[in-house]
Amino acid sequence: MDKQKAWRRLEDTAQKDANLHLKGLLMQPGRFEQFSFRHDEILLDLSRQRLTSEVLDQLLSLAGSCHLDRWIDDLFSGAPVNQTERRPALHTALRYPPQHAFNLDGRDINSDVQSALSAMEVLVNQLHKQQWRGFSGEPIDTLVNIGVGGSDLGPMMVCHALEEFQPPRARAIQTHFISSMDGSQLSSLLQHLDPERTLFIVSSKSFTTADTLANAATARDWLKQASHMPEDLLLKRHFVGITACPDKAFEWGLAKENLLHFWDWVGGRYSLWSTIGFSIAVRIGMKGFRALLDGAWRMDEHFRHADWSQNLPVLLALTEIWNINFQHIHAHAILPYDGRLAHLPAYLEQLEMESNGKSVDRCGQPVSHRTCPVLWGEIGPNAQHAFYQLLHQGSEPVMCDFIVAASRYGKSSESLQSQHRLTLANCLAQARVLALGDDAIDQSSASPWQHYAGNQPSTLLLLDQLSPATLGALIALYEHKVFVQSVIWDINPFDQWGVELGKQMANTLLPHIGQAPSPGAFDKATDGLLAELYRVNQEETTP
Structure with missing residues (x-):
């Protein structure tokens, strides 16, 4: 079946099923078992999506008509899937186990990746052992990551999410993230830092990013005012550069031994898996960082080899294609019910809107359908007191992703465990009311302004627990979802000319x-x- 025929068939089905309501679908026997799917420690629950077996089969046929299997092979083999910049998108190669060779143009790039990780590990160990000393001889106890976009959002999100996994030696090191061009973040932070103990991480793929270099120059001037060392020695003691363009970093004045490398085939929003994740490795140790990589790699393997009917990234992507292109839902709320994932919505905003916010296809022609929706989000319990009014009673249809860990605080106080149960109850309650509306609880005597229409579709991602491995898998799940959608829409998700x-x-x-x-x-x-x-x-x- 060709794509146009598969697309028209879905349009016809959407018109035929226009009056279906989730309250009817959720009454069907076996609904949850049919529309929930598991990989390792992640459960993907699509039972509250306006899906039927017929729709799912047609969506899978659509994926086949778009040659998704070939695109997946091209992505993982190193083909130039980023055709406007004529290069591969091989962030998945950053997650390969050490023993797996990966040849690209006759070179084992996994050997290069492992060498970069080893160089990063040397610096991490120096910091953890208090062997990295500032200009006065005091050990470094503060890191300031200077970056923007993928060099900021990813590392910041992961560091916040996995703070409890710090090894003992890492707990003495504070980490801060600076990205704003106007200097407001940095000027405020510098008032509270000790220049003798502060190390700045300048993260820039090109090492020409104006925002990042402006903040780095301000940090350099602050250090020069605090010490009377020659600038080259000051930079050697207090700056690390992470870049794909080491020559530019040399020109700026950074010492060769303080540079960590990654490659032009790593997109900025996919770079936390590379040495851009240095701050993550300092926060959770190299063992934790490798667990993060391993969780992502296992999701990669699942994406590559699992049948599409059980494949979490494929199913999530196709469900959203159904919502966006056939249910005409163009707003997407990301709602983690876990304070540790506070920065996940912002991270996914960049991942999805920078990747698939495109209006021309791979041939440069205008697309004839909607592409990426508008994403936003907040920690679920906070969002309940902010924008859930619109979700439940507004005029704008919205699809929602609820993300929550099943287990937390297992060895903590009963009061903390009680708070987690309260969080779980709120998460499930909101998903239920969005789906069922008034039928969730008897509202027969409600006034019009108390009416809940329901029928708002939502996905629930249930993690057994939040850990480096499950977070790695979750991020990779969303990465691959974005890629699948780009294939269906025939757009390039790896450039960002906009x-x-x-x-x-x-x-x-x-x-x-x-x-x-x-x-x-x-x-x-x-x-x-x-x-x-x-x-x-x-x-x-x-x-």
């Missing part, structure tokens, strides 16, 4: 900021704002 033009325009505008107006230099709005900036600055400097 972020480039704004950067170029900023460089063009920079010389005009604070200068006398040049009418006609830009459009009327920009010219007017430049004039206002000049006026305000002139008034501030006039006695």
